[in-house]
Amino acid sequence: MKKLLVTGSSGLIGSEVCVHFAAAGWEIHGLDNNQRAVFFGPQGDTRWNQSRLAEQLGPLFIHHELDLRDRSGILNLLKELKPDAIVHTAAQPSHDRAAAIPFDDFDTNAVGTLNLLEAVRQACPESPFVHMSTNKVYGDRPNTIDLVELETRWDYADPEYANGIKESFSIDQSKHSLFGASKVAADVMVQEYGRYFNIPTCCLRGGCLTGPNHSGVELHGFLSYLVKCNLEGREYKVFGYKGKQVRDNIHSHDVASFIEAFINKPRIAEVYNIGGGRDNSCSIWEAFKIAEKFTGKQQVYTYVDENRIGDHICYISDLSKMREHYPNWNITVSLEETIRQIVEATKARLA
Template sequence: MKLLITGGAGFIGSAVVRLAISRGHEVINLDALTYAGRLENVAPVADSPLYHFEQADIRNRADLDRVFAKHSPDAVMHLAAESHVDRSIDGPGDFIETNVTGTYNMLEAARSYWVGQGRPDDFRFHHISTDEVYGSLGEDGMFTEETPYDPRSPYSASKASSDHLVRAWHETYGLPVVLTNCSNNYGPYHFPEKLVPKVILNAISGKEIPVYGQGLNVRDWLYVEDHADALLCVLEKGKLGRSYNIGGENERSNIELIETICRLLDQKRPGSEPYEKLITFVTDRPGHDARYAIDPDRIRTELGWRPSVTVEEGLERTIDWYLANEDWWRPLLDREGVGTRLGHG
């Protein structure tokens, strides 16, 4: 297929780009190259004849119409989004503009293109979202595709809005869509403001490792390359109008995750003291959801997909990658918001 992938220079998007090209798909990577988008993320495939790059902003409809007309994609994988909860607390406007208005622009550009092509049956618009739209769980229960939406942050509210737009364009205009909602991703090429890379980089730099509250917030951790595999599976085999929850089947509290990273670093790059001594508990994030957990039954039974990587295996791979790729992450440490506390509210 010829895939138009938005946000393909970002963390998850670049994993999808790399995997899609390795499987023989042609890829148009549409990315505005904002602070977290980096062409270095797709450098392993940039010389492939299957790869094309378009610097464009999903907030600009004219940009999108130009890209659709130029490349005539068979399918869209819409990943471009503002995604950091802490940044959404400090500056919600960017999240509304990109995640809501940008998704509206993508839907309208895709609809115009699809209608102009004669409404081909095999066209797909795959919208990639998050489990955070479902809100917060207690100690029991899991998110299913039928869980009512209950977003708690500007980020999750903006993603919930975009999900509703995608479903509305399917019901009203017949646009052939599929949706996915994923759990927390981690892995190579992850921007250093996020939890896993922040812990790794703070630890090896001898800096404090900040932990919100008591670190008891629980997430289901999904290795990014597993996620990319699941996304291509849903694009190719998912039922139109249907949503699929994608989880790693790896629930861990934040403190458990951080302690695991510290123990692995003690083995791989020993310091003068155990890295756990750098852990520092800080004031919690406003509106911090207690627990997320994915029920993966639908994607497992309907599409035959399951994650292949345990959290321990994935963390080891991730740590190895950061230790071997200082030239990738070192320049990012000076970017605004990296290494400093965001999300005070």
């Protein structure tokens, strides 16, 4: 039986990958120490998801309570397991939080990734390594693209970006936030271990990755947190850009499906912008309307004129390269269906 190591296995993408590959007959080794509860407090706790995986997957799921910053622990685990593939989703995931905990952020995102890569090089260099990077590696440079203001959203005025932002977009001369910078370090290191040591690696520069198992908090998890606020009648803060800032949202199932496609046919040191593309894009105001449609409740919100540091005004992923390299993969879950699932799952958790 093939073995898959998933870091951040109790998180949104990590747990989706666990379920997806277990269904394909893999033995799943999940590495998670609930660090989100440390970063975000009780509302970020993911133990419920760990319990769900243990119950749903049974003996196919083996949990490892280990911190990525434990270099010797990571190396020993990789040497013991010698997994057939590694999916690295563990991270400190918040722009805003990173500024308050810069060493924890960098040690988790950059050094933790290096610890894992070096362990892979020593223990199983032939195993595909998939890294969940972020579109924040581009910093705020996407904000230099000419935009047009529409009634409910911003959009690209430059026809070159009609399908979104490509992987060739520059990461230089921009403000990243400390989170973006630590993720750049990890992203480049994953590419370098691929090229330098000929390890099959890829960086998935995610837009808004979401789904019904997301533990959204104010500083991370846009749609999940928005829905939670709606259902609880809690105030949602809209930060700047007239609430017309745009994100492309991809369901965690479609992310897991792409990861499977890459692992089945790996390449060396690849980079992909993975998001929902134009069809699954929405502004905050547009997201309010879709959520209200499924909850039947008016969204409570306040507007804060100051935008978040390094935040994107309009970000849509160009999926052309992904579709060219893996023509059997595509987006299968629409934005409306994604939000409907988040509403139903959040209702169940709040019941």
